[in-house]
Amino acid sequence: MGYEAVIGLEIHAQLQTRTKLFCACPATFGAEPNTLTCPVCLGLPGALPVLNRRAVEFAIRAAGALGCTVHRESAFDRKSYFYPDLPKGYQITQYTRPLATGGGIETDMPDGVRSVPIRRIHIEEDAGRTVRGPAADRVLLDFNRAGTPLAEIVTEPAISSPAEAVACLKALRQILMYLEVCNGNMEEGSLRCEANVSVRPLGSTEHRPRTEIKNLNSFRFVERAMRIEIDRQVAVYEAGGAIEPRTMCYDENADSVRPTRPKEEAHDYRYVPEPDLQPLRLSDERIAEVAAEQPELxxxxxxxxxxxxxxxxxxxxxxxxxxxxxxxxxxxxxxxxxxxxxxxxxxxxxxxxxxxxxxxxxxxxxxxxxxxxxxxxxxxxxxxxxxxxxxxxxxxxxxxxxxxxxxxxGLAQVSDAAELRAVVEGIVDANPAQFDKYLAGNEKIIDFFMGELMKATMGRANPAVALEIIKRKLKK
Amino acid sequence: MSLYGIKKAVLSREISCVEAADAFLRRIDALNPEIGAYLTVTRAQALDAARRSDDRIGAGRRDEIGHLEGIPIALKDNIATDGVRTTCASRMLDGYVPPYDATVVSMLKQAGAVLLGKLNMDEFSMGSSNFFSAFGPCRNPWDLSRTPGGSSGGPAAAVAARMAAGSLGTDTGGSVRQPASFCGVVGLRPTYGRVSRFGLIAFASSLDQIGPVARDVRDCAILLDAVAGYDPRDSTSMPTPVPDYLHSLGENPAGLRIGLPREYLDGGCDPEVAGAVRKAVETFAGLGCRVEEVSLPHHKHCVATYYLLASAEASTNLARYDGVRFGFRAPKTADFSEMYTRSRTEAFGPEVKRRIMLGTHTLSAGYRDEWYLKAQKVRTLIAREFAAAFRSVDLIAGPTSPAAAWRLADRTDDPLAMYLSDACTVPASLAGLPGISVPCGFTRDGLPIGLQLAGRQFDEETVFRAAFAYEQTARWNMTPPSLGHSTTKSAE
Structure with missing residues (x-):
């Protein structure tokens, strides 16, 4: 039986604002660990977030370019989970009311141009980084990235092959870079991709259980990981088994897709409206203004x-x-x-x-x-x-x-006939054997003399003038 | 001497700021061991600040003299102070020293205030008795066997015992008003958004407000003048213009319409308290106010709504106490999970744990709609009900607490009974309204009773004006507690 894949993408794009999403710390990659922090992005008791208007503008710009509907009112929520690099124990994101919905990513597919529909775009803050220390039992934390603004772009599960997924991601990356809202650097994590993958019999419209694959930090990884996961799922169905919905992680070194430890996925995020921020209200004029600034895509x-x-x-x-x-x-x-x-x-x-x-x-x-x-x-x-x-x-x-x-x-071309003639005469005299060949009717030998001339003039000889002189000399 | 009195005395150089600070510091030395209002006393910084105030007053340059120049003030220990230990009365933050000042602290310093130290409270503001402090309870200066109320027990007790000229507390569900009422002082919860929360260590962010506690209404107004206003660092603070509160006090209250909700004096209220409140309302009638009965039928849902919402927010606000970046970390743990679990288990007290569990449950998948979202809807209804009531009245009066101060350890094993004691204060919190507690009498046991007046959003002026007129007439807060001669002390 033939199968087709059903793939949806979740893309996190770092918005390249000067400062972080909720504080004035620089949002710069590559600084000394923990030098770009303050009470707000460290989640110190009592500190409060203040929304970066520029980040909102960037996200609106992206939403506009992707044909999304930007909502006049959206709101922030807290998404709770414990991880050492998440300073507040919750991430400020938009859950119930995202910034924008609808729209699509115009993508060149093998069968022509198709728009991969977008479900939603929302704004959220990034977490810090967990670095395994030199000693195995030590974990180091860098909070420079904590609070960096992200736009999360979620597509509908409307992609049917790894190649299409890569094409879609490339198209999106190109648009975001054109808009100058994201630098598109996947190695540095400025653009990160996760995918939901399921497979179903060809022609079917059913929704089968899907797995989520993380750590797809290059186009190659996206393609490889999906391929592996699709093959795995097909093999499971073929063997009469069932797919369990779960989170998988692509391991680039082993080139394999493995389930994450079950502990990491047993999440109930307990979303709650973020009481420290007002709902994000945008006037029609403001939305139109940002859209008007759109560059040619x-x-x-x-x-x-x-x-x-x-x-x-x-x-x-x-x-x-x-x-x-x-x-x-x-x-x-x-x-x-x-x-x-x-x-x-x-x-x-x-x-x-x-x-x-x-x-x-x-x-x-x-x-x-x-x-x-x-x-x-x-x-x-x-x-x-x-x-x-x-x-x-x-x-x-x-x-x-x-x-x-x-x-x-002194590289100017030598077009002076007298100067070139002198050089040509020298070459012909020095190569009697080749001259004889010409006389014997080998016209191609002209190329040899041309080559010698170029060598002698270090390529400066005007080829047209030179050719004329060589021919004339040989005919004599 | 009131804050206003000290202000006049230091400005006229009748006493120096150092003398004033020293007097309060000596009083703290004498009384704090018994009362437990202070968790940290910043003696050296206070005397330094007082000396600088004296210099400024001595130099006589008007524009350099702040509105609170040389006035000794203390802060509840959930307000971040740069370089000064800020614990929230929790083992979790024992030894935590913030690297920044809360906006109100900067404003007080700017105004020339002399900060005496940090005041006791229920851990993370969770409690109505100040019993739940990791560093020992605070006691009521009127009767040391009793609670000063909570969670701002320290701010109320410090002012009542004359250990500070004024203080800042915080009010989430009544945490300024109820202790003010228990300690016979005046406490104001400003409108939500009136005072910056930047640097206030959050309990329930959509309800928390910093508010002044002082000996009388005028002192309260002076303090609010110093800390009110929009703060770009707090997105929930409002750019509404700040009037001159002190100025509004003198206006005649005649003609004000005062509503008395019939639900407030129902069965749950102690008869002595109800009697005192009724008499207070009669006093208003005598001042030319129009008193009428109003109805707030959703009143019975307020406590449940409040505890669901406040605990839900608290469960996320307190998630940052994970032992990773600051505060307590349990030693020798095998992995992250154990580090979180043990750090939080060992460092949070029982009431904090209870509320985190309640809040976590409330927000969990499958319960969120039924509990949290429904409570949010009820909150909206409550706010609308108040808005409707304020179409016919200017103020809503009632008891601050259904009963006077109870004995320290009472109700600590019965959380529900303690939660219900907030019945009169949580409504204004949920509706984001300003509310004040003013002394309106004493029980037969000599314990203060508080009258609460709630006003329209951002209309602290009317609240102050009415409270001041009442205070001038009734004069209940003219006698300080007779410390050391407590009738019940021997019973301890």
């Missing part, structure tokens, strides 16, 4: 790149993958109206370098102005393509513009 931008710049789909996709890259591309095109040339350089040399050095586009050493200065030299025929690549590499290293490098290194 990735899908729209990709489509525009295809039509406006005549780029093939694949190039448009690469160039719009990240907002800073798309911005970079368009900045260049504004300065030099040859989108194809710009696209070529950005996609090969620029992305190649950035990818190799793991440098984000935002801190790219080659400014749009500099890249365009290179394109101008190529266009004027002052440098060969091969030289251009060398100059680009130098621009990437030094941050200078192309004319400066050409000047400093």
């Amino acid at each position: 990735p899908r729209a931008r990709r489509a525009r790149f295809e039509t406006q710049y005549g780029l093939p789909r694949s190039a448009a996709e690469v160039l719009t993958a990240e907002r800073p890259l798309a911005d970079y591309f368009e900045d260049c095109v504004k300065l030099w109206l040859d989108p194809h040339a710009v696209a070529g350089w950005v996609m090969t040399d620029l992305l190649g370098g950035l990818g190799r050095d793991k440098v984000p586009v935002a801190s790219c050493p080659v400014t749009p102005n500099n890249l365009v200065s290179l394109l101008k030299l190529i266009h004027k025929g002052e440098i060969s393509h091969a030289m251009a690549r060398e100059i680009f590499a130098e621009m990437y290293r030094s941050g200078s513009d192309a004319p400066t490098i050409v000047h400093e290194k």
Whole structure:
């Protein structure tokens, strides 16, 4: 019998506000442990939360971009459980009345574009971090992350394969990054994913028991863990067994999905309205205002790149993958109206370098102005393509513009016929055997002379002029 | 000498602030061992602050002299004080020193107040007798064998025994008003949102309010003037303008309409108390107020509603006491679970445990709708009922407590009896209303009786005005307790 998977995602996106959700501590990753704390985020007796309006704005922005309905009134609740890195013994979240509901994540699926429906988006605070100490019996706690703002985005169980889940997560990540509300860094935990997975016979509409998989902190893990869990569930049904709803954890080292210890899941969260915060009331104007600030989203931008710049789909996709890259591309095109040339350089040399050095586009050493200065030299025929690549590499290293490098290194193309003729004569004289081959009718031997010429001029020879001179010399 | 009297005396340099502080400190030395009102006395800081006050008054620069310059004041031990042990009278926080001041503490310091120390209470404010303090009970200065009331027993007893010119307590279900009534002093629960809760260690966040306890209504008004107002650090504090409370006292109460709910003086009320309250209401009639009977039919549900909601909130508020970051941690535990269980089992007292269990149960899956959500709905009904009553009256009068102070250990084994003694104070708490307790007589045993006046939200002015007029006429709080000559002392 064939089976299909039924998958829903719960995504926690860290909202990249300057300060935490309920206090003025910086929400920065990577600081010395426990240096970014105060009585509020440490849950000291008597301290009270004050809502970060910016975090709310970011969450509204995300909800708006995903087509959700942002509610004029939502409210905060306490979710109670004991864990050492949870300072108050409860997490402030939105349970009964979330910020937004509805909407969907536009995703390219194998069978075309589909919108994965969203159930809800709510705002909540992050917990601290538990670190196993150097000694096995010691647990260390870092509360820098405690109180960092998160948007939790919950999809409906409307995804039917691990590949679709990954596509959906990628699409969401791209949108959140475009909106500049989340940096999308899965390694640092800025974007975290959990999944609800169940399987059912193909064509069935029943709801079978589902398991929840945690620790899916890369696209690869998402795909692997789901695959393993789906296969496991199918195998259980095939053997006549039943699936028990429970929480599983993906272990990346063992590449396996295992149940968490039952103790950790016996939770009754005892939700209660958060009495320290007023309900979150938003005027229609405020919601509309935030929505109006929306940037062009990735899908729209990709489509525009295809039509406006005549780029093939694949190039448009690469160039719009990240907002800073798309911005970079368009900045260049504004300065030099040859989108194809710009696209070529950005996609090969620029992305190649950035990818190799793991440098984000935002801190790219080659400014749009500099890249365009290179394109101008190529266009004027002052440098060969091969030289251009060398100059680009130098621009990437030094941050200078192309004319400066050409000047400093004496790299300008040699188009002077007399100068080239002298060099060609020397080469022909030094290689009588090859010359004989030409006389014997081997036309291809021209490439050899061209190669020698380029070596001798360190690639600076203008190829068109050089070819003409070589041919003329050989014919003599 | 009243707080107002001390204020005049130090400003006119009749006495120095150091002399005033020293007098109170000596009185604390003499009486506290018996009464147990203070858990911590900050002698050195108090004398330092007093010296600085003397300097400012000596320099004579008006703009540098605060409204409470040099006045010795004490705080209930659930109000966070930077660098000064704040215990909530719990073993859990024995030795806990907050790294910050509560907003009210900053405001008092700003106003020039001299802080004498931290006052006894029921552990985490849970109790009506001050019996449930991990550091021993506080006693009633009128009769040392009796309770000063609770949970702000320390603040009321300290003021009654003249161990502080005034104090701040906290009121969740009556914890300022009931002890004020038991100790023959004046205590005000301000409107919810009137005074910042930032730094008040939470019992039940939607009900907790900090309120002044003082010898008379005027002193109470002066204290509220110093601590009322919006605080951006407390999202539940309100930006409603703060009037000059002291100024409103002199206004004639004639014409005020005072409602007497028939439910308040029903069977559950001690006849002596009921008699004193009726006489007080007659006094108002004599002052030109219109007294009428009103009905609050949901009154009978108030205590149950209060205990469900307050305990539910408490169960989450007290979850942070886990032994991880501060406070008590049981030694040598094998894992987290054991660490939590043992730390909490060993450091919380019986009443706190009872309420955490009640609250946890109330919020549990399967019970939440039936208990918590229903109680929330009833709370809304109660608030509406008051709003309706306030359309025809300006104030609602009644006994603060259905009985005068009981003997210390009484009712401690009968939580229900103790909970029911809050019947008259919890309604205003649930509705978020301001309420004051003013002395209105004594029982045959010489124990103070309190009259409660509750007003509209943010209308502390009318509450003060009526209470002040009554106090000026009835003058019940002119005699201090005759400490050391207690008639029942030998019976202990």
